[in-house]
Amino acid sequence: MNPFTFQVPSNILFESGASKKVAELAAEFGAQRILLVTDRGVRDAGLTRAAEDALKAAGRDLVLFEDVVADPPSNVIERAVALCRDERIDLVLSIGGGSALDTAKLVAYLAKSGDQLDDIYGVGLAKGERLPLLLVPTTAGTGSEVTPIAIVTTPTTEKKGVVSPRLLPNWAILDPELTVGLPSHVTAATGIDAMVHAIEAYTSRHKKNPMSDQLARQALALLSQNIREVCRNGANLEARSQMLLGSMLAGMAFANAPVAAVHALAYPIGAIFHVPHGLSNALVLMGVLRFNLPAAGSLYAELAPIIDPGANGLSTDEAAKRFVDGLAAICRDCKVPASLAEVGVRESDLPRLAEDAMKQTRLLVNNPREVTYADAFAIYSEALDGKQRQATV
């Protein structure tokens, strides 16, 4: 067996209504001045109210930063860091999707360590101290509440990651009630993102390990068995709970066995065209998996029965193709757009997308098959008019 390391946050609370308990958890750190990092959509939907009321009732001073936007740009993070320092904050709390949680992770780190954001992009460069950090996800998607990763959009529209154990929170607080009102199209896209985390962790080239494998398999089962239901019937709290658990397990898997070419090709779509992260993934997913078949077919065949019981007993080759087609069927059933053209990408944009994807070397090294510029270009071309969704078998 290959040696491996495995890191997760030391404390997790998973409970319906858990967001009310942030005041008790914040008290563990003796924190008086608390910064709440969120976005307006989440706050206007009332998702921060229970936590805000509990903190005020406990006599804490609450400072609000609600200017997070999707795919957070570096200047938004820098503004939040300045507020955090000016307000002499003791603890950072974030309630929101991956964009809010990633912003909060960096704010808690940069405000205390004194580092500059530009100096910590990459793996293991953030080594300083951090403020106590509580993370409450409102999407069943990124798994950011359990990953040591934060993703930033730079002024040159590149998506860059900061990866460091310093970004793991003190508490991940999972409250499925917060995900009940997530609109169907966001539910679908974020759910696909979580499935991609599980799949890419399972095939990750260097750091795949027995713990990430088990978590990825369990995550894929929970997510694939519940995604259609939550897209149809968002109020089903039990199905929402399974999705939130699945996205967290997938987060733990890819935090330790990193994601690869699906994410590398998705990032430029998000950064340049402001396409939501999960949808960007879905648009290149089938193309990348099909490209990977010669190198990762046997691993896809191992996963195939999890999403499609009909794949049991098939040859490796057939099962792997069924796997790709099973994912395409989920995307179709959840009404996820099929083509890059539908999100505003034109043929003339493809060279830039492929060039930018090649810059994602942190991710591409994890892909089971080497991806060249020509390969990336071909995958984008196939996605342009939705051909990637066509059956493989």
Ligand SMILES: NC(=O)c1ccc[n+]([C@@H]2O[C@H](COP(=O)([O-])OP(=O)(O)OC[C@H]3O[C@@H](n4cnc5c(N)ncnc54)[C@H](O)[C@@H]3O)[C@@H](O)[C@H]2O)c1
């Ligand atoms: N840190 C990690 O490990 C990691 C992993 C994957 C992706 N990411 C990053 O996370 C970001 C994407 O996060 P996301 O997909 O969670 O979306 P998001 O945080 O960008 O939110 C998307 C939209 O959904 C709304 N929303 C969120 N929760 C809601 C709810 N419960 N009800 C109603 N509306 C709600 C938000 O207001 C926002 O408008 C990207 O920047 C991506 O690169 C990070």
Ligand SMILES: [Fe+2]
């Ligand atoms: Fe992702």
